[in-house]
Amino acid sequence: MSELPRGLEQAFLVAASELGFCSAAWLFVQELAAAGGAPLVEQLRDELGRSFPVLDAVAAQWLDGLSWSAIDVAPIVAACAGAKTLLVVGLEARYLDALLPALPTLQIRLLRYSSMGDVDWERILANYDARVRATDLGSFQQWAGTRTVVLTFLYGANDHAAHASPAWLRLMGEDVRAQFRSFVGWNILSRPMYVYPRWLVEVPRSDFTVLV
Amino acid sequence: MHNPPPSPPPRRVPTSAITAFIQRDAINELLRPWLPADDERALVVRCLVDTGPAHHCGANYVLLRLLGLVLERVGGPPASGAADDSSVAIPLRLPPPFADARQEVHFPLTLPTRAVAQLAPRNSRHFAAMVDCLTDGPPQHALANAAILRLIESVLMQLGLNLQETP
Numbered sequence: 001m002s003e004l005p006r007g008l009e010q011a012f013l014v015a016a017s018e019l020g021f022c023s024a025a026w027l028f029v030q031e032l033a034a035a036g037g038a039p040l041v042e043q044l045r046d047e048l049g050r051s052f053p054v055l056d057a058v059a060a061q062w063l064d065g066l067s068w069s070a071i072d073v074a075p076i077v078a079a080c081a082g083a084k085t086l087l088v089v090g091l092e093a094r095y096l097d098a099l100l101p102a103l104p105t106l107q108i109r110l111l112r113y114s115s116m117g118d119v120d121w122e123r124i125l126a127n128y129d130a131r132v133r134a135t136d137l138g139s140f141q142q143w144a145g146t147r148t149v150v151l152t153f154l155y156g157a158n159d160h161a162a163h164a165s166p167a168w169l170r171l172m173g174e175d176v177r178a179q180f181r182s183f184v185g186w187n188i189l190s191r192p193m194y195v196y197p198r199w200l201v202e203v204p205r206s207d208f209t210v211l212v
Numbered sequence: 213m214h215n216p217p218p219s220p221p222p223r224r225v226p227t228s229a230i231t232a233f234i235q236r237d238a239i240n241e242l243l244r245p246w247l248p249a250d251d252e253r254a255l256v257v258r259c260l261v262d263t264g265p266a267h268h269c270g271a272n273y274v275l276l277r278l279l280g281l282v283l284e285r286v287g288g289p290p291a292s293g294a295a296d297d298s299s300v301a302i303p304l305r306l307p308p309p310f311a312d313a314r315q316e317v318h319f320p321l322t323l324p325t326r327a328v329a330q331l332a333p334r335n336s337r338h339f340a341a342m343v344d345c346l347t348d349g350p351p352q353h354a355l356a357n358a359a360i361l362r363l364i365e366s367v368l369m370q371l372g373l374n375l376q377e378t379p
Contacts, residue, residue, distance in 0.1 A: 146317075
């Protein structure tokens with residue numbers, strides 16, 4: 001394959017809404033790399049990078065020789081020690097898939113909120129066979145407490161700020177800061193984004209009690 | 213004809229100056245005897261000096277540090293200070309539909325009542341009202357009250373007051 005398949009943007013949008021930007025990006029980059037190598041990944045970056053900055057960053061990462069590697073969940077597991085519930089804000093399927101087996105006793109709640117339009121949450125949750133259950137902005141405080149950890153995925157972080165899903169801003173209010181044990185930011189992008197981080201929001205690093 | 217009263221002088225202290233003097237580590241260490249678990253202590257420190265209006269955070273910090281100095285002067289937290297069956301739980305501030313009796317929806321720092329019982333008998337309305345005042349309000353108030361009372365009780369114990377007895 002020497003050219004990008006047609007409809008790739010729409011396909012990526014659907015995949016990102018059900019897998020998460022980073023998880024979908026790795027999937028697409030790996031598939032295109034297998035089909036057409038670096039030229040095709042460069043073409044992907046050139047054509048879709050500005051629309052999807054996480055895809056752009058992942059493609060750049062792959063072009064720099066950093067391929068997909070095993071996910072280290074140990075720091076997240078450590079941050080959840082003693083907890084009973086993990087409230088996940090934002091979706092990144094590949095990272096959740098790696099994390100869940102390492103937290104067999106925790107009940108997992110996923111905030112059912114997306115800024116990507118109509119998302120089929122039933123289909124997303126079906127992937128987890130009842131291991132992950134949904135909560136929403138009207139009811140997530142049902143899971144508040146000193147044994148609940150709130151986790152979100154970050155797309156790059158520096159000393160002052162991090163990029164997160166807009167869902168984080170919907171959830172993280174001044175009241176919520178005093179209702180949960182800890183707030184974990186899991187940075188899943190190993191290099192900063194090169195283009196304007198549309199779809200994401202910049203949040204203060206101080207939102208997080210633990211940043212991995 | 214009267215001149216209008218002079219307007220109050222403008223506030224000169226910027227918010228950043230209030231938060232600049234707060235040393236979170238010092239409050240963290242101060243609470244360690246009553247909250248040995250790091251995560252639980254971090255939650256309480258966050259409520260005391262990171263949430264709510266800046267002047268509350270600053271005031272909490274100053275009062276706790278000063279009481280800490282007093283306690284240090286009289287010998288530090290007494291060995292038996294943490295054991296307290298009479299303390300009162302402080303609930304997380306949740307919307308009413310989500311509030312319940314589970315331990316995990318209460319802050320890890322409880323309100324000690326042995327010093328309060330020096331002011332009114334435990335079974336009195338006055339005592340109940342005092343405890344209610346001390347545990348009500350936003351987290352930065354209620355938890356500051358609890359932390360301050362922990363320090364006051366410790367000071368009183370080090371000064372020889374028998375808190376098991378009520379006057």
